Amino acid sequence: MNKPLALPLLILSLFWAGLAHSQSGDPGVIVQTVVQEPIRNRIEALGTLRGNESIRLTSNVTKTVTRLNFEDGERVEKGRVLVEMTSAEEIALLEEARTNAEDAERQWRRVRSLVEQGAASQSMLDERQREYHSAQARYNALQARLEDLRLRAPFDGVVGLRNISVGALVTPGDLITTLVDDHQMKLDFTLPAVHLQAVEPGLEIRARSRALGNQLFEGRVSSIDNQVDPVTRSFTVRALLPNDDGLLKPGLLMTVELLTREREAIMVSEAAVMSEGGIHYVFVINSPDSEPVAEQRTVEIGERFVGWVEILEGLSAGEKVVTHGLQKVRPDQPVVITAEDAGSDPLPELLNQSR
DSSP states (O other): OOGGGHHHHHHHHHHHHHHSOOTTSSOEEEEEEOEEEEEEEEEEEEEEEEEEEEEEEEOSSOEEEEEEOOOTTOEEOTTOEEEEEOOHHHHHHHHHHHHHHHHHHHHHHHHHHHHHHTSSOHHHHHHHHHHHHHHHHHHHHHHHHHHTTEEEOSSSEEEOOOOOOTTOEEOTTOEEEEEEEEEEEEEEEEEEGGGTTTOOTTOEEEEEOGGGTTOOEEEEEEEEOSSOOTTTOEEEEEEEEEOTTOOOOTTOEEEEEEEEEEEEEEEEEGGGOEEETTEEEEEEEEOTTSSOEEEEEEEEEEEEETTEEEEEESOOTTOEEEEEOGGGOOTTEEOEEEEEOOSSSOHHHHHHHHO
């Protein structure tokens, strides 16, 4: 005998020996109790990681870099000065503007006091007030101009590799470094529009990446795009993943698993369901006179899972259905229950019980 075929043939011989007929002539069957349990639909997708916040740090002026206050990959706090550029001229102009603004304020207050005493006109007070406001505005403008020469971190995060050195001339748009807030990560992925009603903010997701050894990361959907792509008929979903260990990096490709429509469902083994012409049916065990009888019953099925089928109509929890021996069973025929499948025992073990 060909060795690869030996084991399947042995199992089949045991199967027919155990289930073909009992001593009474009625066919022997293996049954299973219908159960009700919580289930969820499973949707898979591919997504790309992004930082919770992410920027390209660039200059908006043409200046020479005088100081870099960060190292590659360093974690920095919001407001920290990362880059300083030449600012001697701006500092001098700012000091001059500050002096002029203070002098204009003193002149305005002096004339206001004279107006209150009736020794000066209102028009002179208005002129001094305009001069003061003008001087103060120039001071504020120069202060903002000086601030443009000091690039600060707009949020807490990790800087990337620096692309310039001290003494380099930078122009608007030149990349100095990147800054990423990685305390949590955004995971963007697309789904077919058929799942539009099943996905909502707060839905649990699971994500893995081969680059991280398929380690499991759990998060939740945070937002859904407000439109469906007219070309691909898909929509974009964004989830948030905690990143306390800092393992997740922007740009990583991840496989995403969504669990939707949590519900209580009637479940049976897929081996119990037979189909004919688009109609699904099972054999339910009834015991009118303590003798098991197989009743053929039409059922409506829902979602299919590995080894299991959701039953929408036709069965109730606690009923028993035939899972093995269906080939010899006829409607309303007495049967002999040789074993009961609890869902965890392998078929050869169940067949041994039926011998």
